[in-house]
Amino acid sequence: MPFIENKTYDEIAIGDSAQLVRRLTLRDIEMFAVLSGDVNPAHLDLEYAKHTVFGDLIGHGMWGAALISTVLGTQLPGPGTIYRSQTLSFSRPVKIGDRLTVKVVVARKDPEKKRIGLDCTAVNESGETVISGTAEVVAPTVKVKRPPAELPTVRLEHRRPRLQRLLDLAADPAPVRAAVVNPIDADALDLALRAAEAGLLKPVLVGRAAVIRRVAADAGLDIAPFDLVQADDEPAAIDAAFALARAGKVEAIVNGSVPEDELIAAAAGTFAGHGALSQVMVMDVPTYPRPLLITDTGVHVAPTLTVKRDIVQNAIDLALAIGIACPRVALLSAGEMVTPRVPSTLDAAQLCKMAERCQIVGGQLDGPLSFETAVNEAAARAKGLTSPVAGNADILVVPNLEAGDMLAMELRHLADAQAAGILLGARVPIVPAGSAETVPSRLVSCALALLVVQARARAG
Known part of the structure; x- marks a missing residue:
């Protein structure tokens, strides 16, 4: 059985990194819209999106930001992490089918407050950076190793x-x-x-x-x-x-x-x-x-x-x-x-x-x-x-x-x-x-x- 295991502050070294890879689907866009309430037609209305500068539906910017949170909360540092702040720059749109590699790299440590500074990026399969920024977290001090929670199955229904x-x-x-x-x-x-x-x-x-x-x-x-x-x-x-x-x-x-x-x-x-x-x-x-x-x-x-x-x-x-x-x-x-x-x-x-x-x-x-x-x-x-x-x-x-x-x-x-x-x-x-x-x-x-x-x- 797979486990989610954290790295405590003392185990973390500058230069440590973690990443995940995720491809954007229409279902991701729709699910994020349902959860956030962001129904901007640039994300959901193809006829509207065709006439924008992007020419197609694009993902919510904060969808990519959520993936950064995923890496921080499940890998580095992992369970027990407290999110303190985040700065992000969105340089390119993410379209349906785009494959993102989201990566965080430890850039600095604050031993007094047990805080970690990380550089964060999301890069598409063409090697183009679409999101960049920094995050600051309070790293856990206690070791945690647990099986992942079993998530419910979610079905999106387009009504009638x-x-x-x-x-x-x-x-x-x-x-x-x-x-x-x-x-x-x-x-x-x-x-x-x-x-x-x-x-x-x-x-x-x-x-x-x-x-x-x-x-x-x-x-x-x-x-x-x-x-x-x-x-x-x-x-x-x-x-x-x-x-x-x-x-x-x-x-x-x-x-x-x-x-x-x-x-x-x-x-x-x-x-x-x-x-x-x-x-x-x-x-x-x-x-x-x-x-x-x-x-x-x-x-x-x-x-x-x-x-x-x-x-x-x-x-x-x-x-x-x-x-x-x-x-x-x-x-x-x-x-x-x-x-x-x-x-x-x-x-x-x-x-x-x-x-x-x-x-x-x-x-x-x-x-x-x-x-x-x-x-x-x-x-x-x-x-x-x-x-x-x-x-x-x-x-x-x-x-x-x-x-x-x-x-x-x-x-x-x-x-x-x-x-x-x-x-x-x-x-x-x-x-x-x-x-x-x-x-x-x-x-x-x-x-x-x-x-x-x-x-x-x-x-x-």
């Missing part, structure tokens, strides 16, 4: 870049007219207002007009630009919204504040579209390298094979709409072997055959797969799976609603994932209520609706 990308994708197309069903609370009206401001939707508010106006006034929300369609109660609001969609007056429906099951029942029973209705969650999981679509999470408790075909096709269509070319679809079960004892494995095998016969189009299917082999390449290789889907899934198709709901909730609450959701299979996309979702996530759901409408328009 994938969901933001969906908003960016939806920025250019014209907003779609959307019926907001029974928006009689401030949250529903606020969502409509924000979606309009973001250029995603042109809201048509459907419900009790007097109540909607009063709620808006109490919340200080300006709904004057929005069309308002009178409906006396929740069922009437649902009927009116679907009537607007059937007449081609709206291209999407947003649940304002009606029970989700009532909206789904009305959509499935009176507003049939291209196939079975299903809910798709688009999830940003910090530990997964791409957006992850999970379906069905909100409609079918125990879907039949025919319904599963529609569920898969709906998810593929959404993936294509958000820019995932030839999405990889993993049909989940408890394992990878097809067996009559687990009916979902039979369904998975049949769905794969349906895709071979072009009954499902636009994606690559594989299954049955366990969750592990669907999202983990090493696990897939260990089991001898070589398909393009195994370990790299874009879409996870669950065997039933309970599995889908639990998987989505586990990712949200245990893996800190964020999600947006949409109901597909009807004549127009439907944005669900999403009671546990934040307003930014629901805005992404509105963006999904817009992207689906645009994709259908392109397809004719």
